[in-house]
Structure formats: structure tokens, C-alpha cells
Amino acid sequence: TAGITQAPTSQILAAGRSMTLRCTQDMRHNAMYWYRQDLGLGLRLIHYSNTAGTTGKGEVPDGYSVSRANTDDFPLTLASAVPSQTSVYFCASSASEVNEQFFGPGTRLTVL
Amino acid sequence: GQNIDQPTEMTATEGAIVQINCTYQTSGFNGLFWYQQHAGEAPTFLSYNVLDGLEEKGRFSSFLSRSKGYSYLLLKELQMKDSASYLCAVSSGTYKYIFGTGTRLKVLA
Numbered sequence: 367t368a369g370i371t372q373a374p375t376s377q378i379l380a381a382g383r384s385m386t387l388r389c390t391q392d393m394r395h396n397a398m399y400w401y402r403q404d405l406g407l408g409l410r411l412i413h414y415s416n417t418a419g420t421t422g423k424g425e426v427p428d429g430y431s432v433s434r435a436n437t438d439d440f441p442l443t444l445a446s447a448v449p450s451q452t453s454v455y456f457c458a459s460s461a462s463e464v465n466e467q468f469f470g471p472g473t474r475l476t477v478l
Numbered sequence: 479g480q481n482i483d484q485p486t487e488m489t490a491t492e493g494a495i496v497q498i499n500c501t502y503q504t505s506g507f508n509g510l511f512w513y514q515q516h517a518g519e520a521p522t523f524l525s526y527n528v529l530d531g532l533e534e535k536g537r538f539s540s541f542l543s544r545s546k547g548y549s550y551l552l553l554k555e556l557q558m559k560d561s562a563s564y565l566c567a568v569s570s571g572t573y574k575y576i577f578g579t580g581t582r583l584k585v586l587a
Contacts (some may be wrong), residue, residue, distance in 0.1 A: 397573060399573075399575070403500045403579075405566065405577065406579060407578040408565065408578055408579040408580055409521070409565065409573065410577070411575055414573045414574075415572050416572070419492060422572075422573060424574065425574075425576075439482065456520060456521070463569055463572060463573045464508060464509055464526075464528065465568060466523035467497075467511075467521075467523065467575075468523070469520035469521050469522070470520060471519075471520055473521055
């Protein structure tokens, strides 16, 4: 079982360009999440979805958008990237909000 | 505001016992999670506490006191592979999670 996958593994992006980070899970989990992890700041929740068709804002949603067209996929889009969005991005999923989260391998994004 | 505090770094010797503390102040509480994260890798789940008391799982145990806003992760019989960061996280509301900045544990031979 693949679990949860992310693509790309890493990316260098020019400021002002758009980018979509992909996330797919095969565990049929209802909930999915996007986090960014920065040195000294820990993991911060960007957006979440508790079921297909529904999304919500986390702690740091500005500059990011998500969609949840089906159970398996939860893409994260940066419409116009800025250098402060340089980070490692983790996608995660869980069966419910009181179950453990399973994390993807991460995408390392550098915005220049 | 919402806040989770844990020590930045700890060092222990192989075979020893180490306790990693976590204190939290959040607007809501639906449970506390501990995750392990090796350098360059994704976090992996270790434990979950929602009621006061101790949860034991092999070499790892986690304790929660909701009235004190306090938890600890206890690692016994330390091994070199336990060198990693340990993340404390609180479910503070509906699908809202607050993570601490993590405790980097170094296990020395």
C-alpha cells in the first residue's frame, strides 16, 4: 500500500509564478491536511478538508488555495509564489480528527 | 493565544531513559499527539492521549494531565535509532492542530 504520496519531491520556482503541489492517499481517509514546516517554527496547518467537497482554513492560509474534488486527492495551489513561501510542505490524512495523521514524504519548495 | 512549549534539544545515553515534556495552552482540547520525525523525513505517529493518565506502547509511554496542560513522552532503553525530533501536537478544535516546534533528541553511544 502506497499510503500517501506527494509530487514533486522538490521544486525551485521563480517569484510570481504559480505552482500546484499534488497529494494523493489510498487509505480512504476522510480528512486531509496541508502543513508547512520551517526551521524554528514547527509544523503549521495551512488548509484542511474533513470530507470530499469541503475545505477549511488553518493557521496560515494566506497565499494558498486547496480543493477536494474526491476522497483521494488534495492539491495545494500557490497562485503567485513569494520567497516567504520557501518551505517544506507536508500533506497528511487521517480517518477522523481524533485519529493519528499519516504524513506524505514532503515537497521541498524554494521560491527565488 | 495558543501555544505549545517543549525543550529544543536533549541528549541521553544509549540504554538510558529520557522524558520529553510538553506544556500547552489552547482554546480547545480534543487530544494530544506525539510524533517522531527523523531528519529529512516525514513525521510518524507515536501516541495519542485524550484522558488523563499514562498510555504505554512498548518502549514508549505518554502521560497527560489536562488540568495542568501538561504531557510527557517517556522513552526507555534508548537506542541510537531513537535520535530524532519529537513533536507534541494538540487537536485544539474541529480539524485544527497546533504543533510544538519539536525536541531534538541526540542519543550517544
